[in-house]
Amino acid sequence: MSSETGRTGSGTRSQQQASSVSRSREGWLPSPSISYLIARVESRRSWRKIRDQDLWLALAGIGILFVLVSLPVLYSFGSTFGEELNAGAAPTDIAFTIVVGGWITMVAFGIMAGVGSEGEVDNQAAILTIRPPKDVAGGLLLGTIVGYAPLLCLPALAGGVGIAVGVGTPAPVAGILAGSILVLVTGGTIGYACGLTAKGIVRRSARLTQLKPVIGIAIFLGYIWLSATGRLFTLVIDAGELLRSSPLGWLADLTFLTTPNAGASVPNALGALAVSAAVVPVGVFAVVRAAEYAWYAEQRQTTSDDEPAESSGRDSASLGERFDAALGVVGVSAGTRGVTTTVLLRAYRSPLQLVYVVVPLFLLLPTIETAVTSGFVPEWLPWGVLLYGGWVAGAAFPLNLLGDQGGTLPTVLTARIRGRQVVHGYVLAAVLVFAPLTAVAAVGTARIAGRSTATLLSVGLASPVAVVAGAVLAAGFGAAFPRFQSIDLTGSTKALLPSKTAFTLFSMTATISITAIGVLIDEIYRIVMSDLLSTYLPYGITVTPGGLETVSQIVTGLVVVAVPVAYLFASRRIDSYRLE
Amino acid sequence: MAGCSKHGTMTEMAIAADGLTKRYGGDVLAVDDLDLAVEQGEVYGFLGPNGAGKTTTMRMLTTLTKPTAGTATVAGLSVADRGALTERIGYLPAEPPVFDELTGREYLRYVARLRELDGDDVERRVETYLDRFDLADADRRIDGYSTGMKKKLGVIGTILHDPDVLFLDEPTSGLDPRAARTMRETIAELADREMSVFLSTHILPVADELADRIGVIHDGRLVAEGTPEALKARAEADDGDADLETVFLNVTRREETTQKTDPETVAGGSHV
Numbered sequence: 001m002s003s004e005t006g007r008t009g010s011g012t013r014s015q016q017q018a019s020s021v022s023r024s025r026e027g028w029l030p031s032p033s034i035s036y037l038i039a040r041v042e043s044r045r046s047w048r049k050i051r052d053q054d055l056w057l058a059l060a061g062i063g064i065l066f067v068l069v070s071l072p073v074l075y076s077f078g079s080t081f082g083e084e085l086n087a088g089a090a091p092t093d094i095a096f097t098i099v100v101g102g103w104i105t106m107v108a109f110g111i112m113a114g115v116g117s118e119g120e121v122d123n124q125a126a127i128l129t130i131r132p133p134k135d136v137a138g139g140l141l142l143g144t145i146v147g148y149a150p151l152l153c154l155p156a157l158a159g160g161v162g163i164a165v166g167v168g169t170p171a172p173v174a175g176i177l178a179g180s181i182l183v184l185v186t187g188g189t190i191g192y193a194c195g196l197t198a199k200g201i202v203r204r205s206a207r208l209t210q211l212k213p214v215i216g217i218a219i220f221l222g223y224i225w226l227s228a229t230g231r232l233f234t235l236v237i238d239a240g241e242l243l244r245s246s247p248l249g250w251l252a253d254l255t256f257l258t259t260p261n262a263g264a265s266v267p268n269a270l271g272a273l274a275v276s277a278a279v280v281p282v283g284v285f286a287v288v289r290a291a292e293y294a295w296y297a298e299q300r301q302t303t304s305d306d307e308p309a310e311s312s313g314r315d316s317a318s319l320g321e322r323f324d325a326a327l328g329v330v331g332v333s334a335g336t337r338g339v340t341t342t343v344l345l346r347a348y349r350s351p352l353q354l355v356y357v358v359v360p361l362f363l364l365l366p367t368i369e370t371a372v373t374s375g376f377v378p379e380w381l382p383w384g385v386l387l388y389g390g391w392v393a394g395a396a397f398p399l400n401l402l403g404d405q406g407g408t409l410p411t412v413l414t415a416r417i418r419g420r421q422v423v424h425g426y427v428l429a430a431v432l433v434f435a436p437l438t439a440v441a442a443v444g445t446a447r448i449a450g451r452s453t454a455t456l457l458s459v460g461l462a463s464p465v466a467v468v469a470g471a472v473l474a475a476g477f478g479a480a481f482p483r484f485q486s487i488d489l490t491g492s493t494k495a496l497l498p499s500k501t502a503f504t505l506f507s508m509t510a511t512i513s514i515t516a517i518g519v520l521i522d523e524i525y526r527i528v529m530s531d532l533l534s535t536y537l538p539y540g541i542t543v544t545p546g547g548l549e550t551v552s553q554i555v556t557g558l559v560v561v562a563v564p565v566a567y568l569f570a571s572r573r574i575d576s577y578r579l580e
Numbered sequence: 581m582a583g584c585s586k587h588g589t590m591t592e593m594a595i596a597a598d599g600l601t602k603r604y605g606g607d608v609l610a611v612d613d614l615d616l617a618v619e620q621g622e623v624y625g626f627l628g629p630n631g632a633g634k635t636t637t638m639r640m641l642t643t644l645t646k647p648t649a650g651t652a653t654v655a656g657l658s659v660a661d662r663g664a665l666t667e668r669i670g671y672l673p674a675e676p677p678v679f680d681e682l683t684g685r686e687y688l689r690y691v692a693r694l695r696e697l698d699g700d701d702v703e704r705r706v707e708t709y710l711d712r713f714d715l716a717d718a719d720r721r722i723d724g725y726s727t728g729m730k731k732k733l734g735v736i737g738t739i740l741h742d743p744d745v746l747f748l749d750e751p752t753s754g755l756d757p758r759a760a761r762t763m764r765e766t767i768a769e770l771a772d773r774e775m776s777v778f779l780s781t782h783i784l785p786v787a788d789e790l791a792d793r794i795g796v797i798h799d800g801r802l803v804a805e806g807t808p809e810a811l812k813a814r815a816e817a818d819d820g821d822a823d824l825e826t827v828f829l830n831v832t833r834r835e836e837t838t839q840k841t842d843p844e845t846v847a848g849g850s851h852v
Contacts, residue, residue, distance in 0.1 A: 022696060125644060125677060126734070129643065129644065129670075296646065298645075
């Protein structure tokens with residue numbers, strides 16, 4: 001080896017290596033310089049990941065746009081609030097509650113980060129043998145807090161500038177900025193420690209590990225529900241109101257300390273500073289301990305070519321075997337049931353892969369909430385449910401049936417299994433899951449909506465038809481426009497979404513096709529749709545129920561042709577597919 | 581723990597394990613009462629079938645996993661002393677530990693900074709190693725690298741700080757013949773500089789060529805240990821074939837037979 005890479009001098013390594021440990025590795029708290037380095041590199045990596053993946057880039061763009069749009073609004077609120085302060089009629093209680101609510105929000109963000117990928121070490125085996133976990137935890141915490149800073153500090157600054165303009169002095173900006181930074185750091189740190197602890201608890205419990213997908217979905221749906229119905233904001237403000245009189249309220253005193261006439265208490269503000277000075281190091285220490293608890297959770301480790309690690313997959317594997325055997329009993333071919341079982345097992349074990357199919361549900365949330373709170377179900381809703389059922393049957397599984405094979409695609413293409421069996425497998429998986437769900441949901445909704453028995457029967461019979469049609473059409477689009485590049489959902493979870501082209505074309509086709517079926521079957525739905533189209537179509541175009549029925553007959557005729565064409569196309573495309 | 585190094589000087593053991601045991605979830609015994617003694621400057625080949633406990637052993641010795649029982653020291657430091665020990669070791673896992681979003685050079689600089697190495701000397705080392713491992717295209721992002729290139733980069737990151745003890749998990753797998761040769765030469769030269777190397781591999785000729793001593797682990801227990809020559813001599817005496825493959829197959833088969841015959845029997849292993 002060249003002397004350039006060699007050790008200099010002589011003597012044994014033990015003599016050469018000083019026995020003392022570098023100072024940065026000692027102690028309980030993270031090394032600031034190493035934490036900063038890790039945070040900087042992690043931020044750079046995150047940005048490059050986002051930049052490389054159009055979906056994340058678009059979501060980041062929407063987030064930035066949201067923050068930017070909020071700035072003038074907050075400035076305007078702040079300005080009005082400042083003028084009201086001068087007039088002695090400002091709702092200061094609400095402002096104080098908002099600060100405490102902001103702290104609760106930061107705790108929630110911290111928990112999400114700790115539980116999610118921001119609480120995870122990439123290349124754990126390497127990084128944790130280079131630096132002690134305290135430094136790595138410190139780096140990830142710093143990166144997380146810096147990442148959240150624009151979401152909190154920029155809006156706070158815009159509001160602060162507005163208040164300053166309103167009251168006619170720049171003084172409020174200083175307090176608001178200091179307060180928001182303390183809210184960010186204390187809330188984020190405590191939340192991050194809680195998130196890492198939760199991660200450790202889940203990892204150390206076989207039962208919770210097994211239930212993780214279900215828990216994750218339940219929390220996600222709950223969050224979406226609360227957000228879309230506006231209850232999340234109410235909850236946070238209610239909690240803020242409740243905690244306003246606790247020491248957390250002192251943060252609000254600090255935030256408005258430099259704002260004239262806001263009624264902030266100086267002792268409380270000093271108390272906020274003192275408590276924060278104690279909470280931050282304790283919180284960082286808690287983060288370090290929680291990180292060790294989460295990262296060093298016992299999981300049997302094996303090399304890539306060792307036998308598989310102990311996993312929670314055994315139960316689902318035996319379930320899969322029983323399911324496969326059951327399909328065999330009813331005469332499904334080995335190839336088809338192999339595909340079906342694998343598709344369903346993968347979905348069960350990685351439900352996050354399918355997270356995109358819940359997005360359309362957001363559109364239905366206001367209607368669903370009204371139905372739940374008032375008991376009123378619109379007469380068209382059963383057909384809305386049917387439309388979603390048919391769409392999700394295609395979007396969830398067959399819409400990327402080639403790309404979904406991933407690394408096993410060469411095996412599939414060179415195996416004895418035929419293209420039609422692959423299509424059958426995907427369609428069967430979709431039908432088995434979504435046909436009963438769609439039928440039950442659609443018939444149930446129709447029943448609650450007070451529709452006639454004939455309509456209940458029609459909706460019930462149309463459900464499997466819509467699901468099969470949706471799945472087969474999706475197979476055709478998926479085979480024509482596959483996507484092989486996955487995107488990062490979290491640090492360790494990748495998802496292979498359908499291509500944009502397949503997704504768009506299929507969504508349009510499914511919407512038009514299933515709506516046409518509903519229009520043909522149900523007169524009320526026909527009237528509702530003709531009203532809707534007449535309202536929203538441009539140039540004053542009006543659509544009569546009779547005209548819509550005629551168009552629907554043509555569309556249904558085309559669908560009757562398109563479904564077998566999509567089936568044949570997908571089967572042949574798979575049979576003739578060559579790797580580029 | 582002290583011993584006599586291959587260079588003839590009395591030294592502390594590079595790795596010393598006494599009764600090292602790892603049990604997962606109360607019922608899976610991954611490593612069972614393992615004793616190890618690796619001298620400074622020694623290349624210790626650690627062989628074993630899939631799932632034998634090699635990676636768990638390495639993870640315990642590199643502080644990543646806490647032993648259920650037993651003690652171990654590496655470079656004279658207890659494996660419980662995570663902060664100090666990580667400064668003195670390098671660990672290359674089987675999967676190359678690199679970040680796809682960084683360039684090769686960025687990754688090495690990052691590792692150097694994490695190790696608190698700085699200055700022109702580090703830059704020179706980086707360049708020399710990049711040149712030696714034929715990684716001229718180090719300013720390209722790692723996600724465009726082949727597996728072999730990633731592995732080379734991982735190795736450089738692991739030895740950049742000149743550790744006392746190097747843990748290598750399958751360092752030559754996935755490398756082309758030229759890169760594999762470079763890797764073997766590098767390991768040999770590191771050992772010449774008194775760096776101790778704990779080498780886990782399935783590629784028996786690599787262990788045969790590089791290792792001063794070899795230990796074979798099976799079902800978490802050390803079932804054979806000795807110099808390659810001694811192990812091969814014993815295999816020749818038993819089977820007439822003087823190669824490491826025969827040694828490996830014999831000791832692991834013998835253990836399986838023993839366990840099938842009497843599952844309660846704990847074989848003591850054979851040391852040559």
